[in-house]
Amino acid sequence: DVKVTQSSRYLVKRTGEKVFLECVQDMDHENMFWYRQDPGLGLRLIYFSYDVKMKEKGDIPEGYSVSREKKERFSLILESASTNQTSMYLCASSYSLGNTGELFFGEGSRLTVL
Amino acid sequence: QQQVKQSPQSLIVQKGGISIINCAYENTAFDYFPWYQQFPGKGPALLIAIRPDVSEKKEGRFTISFNKSAKQFSLHIMDSQPGDSATYFCAATYYGNNRLAFGKGNQVVVIP
Numbered sequence: 001d002v003k004v005t006q007s008s009r010y011l012v013k014r015t016g017e018k019v020f021l022e023c024v025q026d027m028d029h030e031n032m033f034w035y036r037q038d039p040g041l042g043l044r045l046i047y048f049s050y051d052v053k054m055k056e057k058g059d060i061p062e063g064y065s066v067s068r069e070k071k072e073r074f075s076l077i078l079e080s081a082s083t084n085q086t087s088m089y090l091c092a093s094s095y096s097l098g099n100t101g102e103l104f105f106g107e108g109s110r111l112t113v114l
Numbered sequence: 115q116q117q118v119k120q121s122p123q124s125l126i127v128q129k130g131g132i133s134i135i136n137c138a139y140e141n142t143a144f145d146y147f148p149w150y151q152q153f154p155g156k157g158p159a160l161l162i163a164i165r166p167d168v169s170e171k172k173e174g175r176f177t178i179s180f181n182k183s184a185k186q187f188s189l190h191i192m193d194s195q196p197g198d199s200a201t202y203f204c205a206a207t208y209y210g211n212n213r214l215a216f217g218k219g220n221q222v223v224v225i226p
Contacts, residue, residue, distance in 0.1 A: 004157070031212050040123070040218065041218060042120075042203065042216055042217060042218035042219045043158070043203060043216045043219070045213065048212065048213065050212055058213075090157050090158075092157070094212075102148065102160045102163075103150075103158075103160070103214060104159075105157025105158050105159065106157050107155070107156055107157050108155075108156075108157055
């Protein structure tokens with residue numbers, strides 16, 4: 001089975017702290033994604049990567065950056081956390097989406113910024 | 115601009131009833147329409163998907179109906195069970211695209 005693992009399920013941080021969310025997939029997928037999920041707003045794409053060291057902005061990249069140094073690992077970075085970044089963060093991976101449309105999601109990281 | 119619009123936002127259904135969730139899209143280039151199911155505390159997972167060369171696809175109690183001229187597709191859950199209580203997301207993409215356009219999600223609650 002494909003496994004996407006998000007290292008932290010729950011985090012509590014203070015405003016201004018730097019936050020790292022880590023994601024690892026074990027299926028050699030080219031594409032990796034970071035979404036945030038908020039009630040009533042659905043799944044919003046923050047960043048995605050289609051290859052090592054490659055990244056593209058999604059719909060809401062402001063306040064976030066990403067890093068993909070190895071194919072299996074994709075990190076989301078909040079340089080200076082703010083309270084409006086309190087959310088559920090979901091990592092996902094896929095082969096070519098246009099062929100199957102199948103994203104494999106991790107179980108999420110719930111971040112609270114105080 | 116949201117590319118995929120989903121309705122209703124929430125739905126309460128009696129056990130054994132039919133749950134229907136509708137989605138509409140704008141981009142006529144879309145050629146793949148998956149539905150994702152998300153249980154509390156879990157990430158979404160692919161439930162069923164359809165391509166526009168067919169008008170309906172059925173997998174067990176789950177059916178997608180597709181209306182290309184209306185640019186609409188819907189998920190029907192027949193004989194709904196309490197275990198179907200989840201959030202359902204419709205989505206769309208096209209060949210060669212590496213992004214999915216998601217609807218905002220629909221919370222389905224099936225009461226015994």
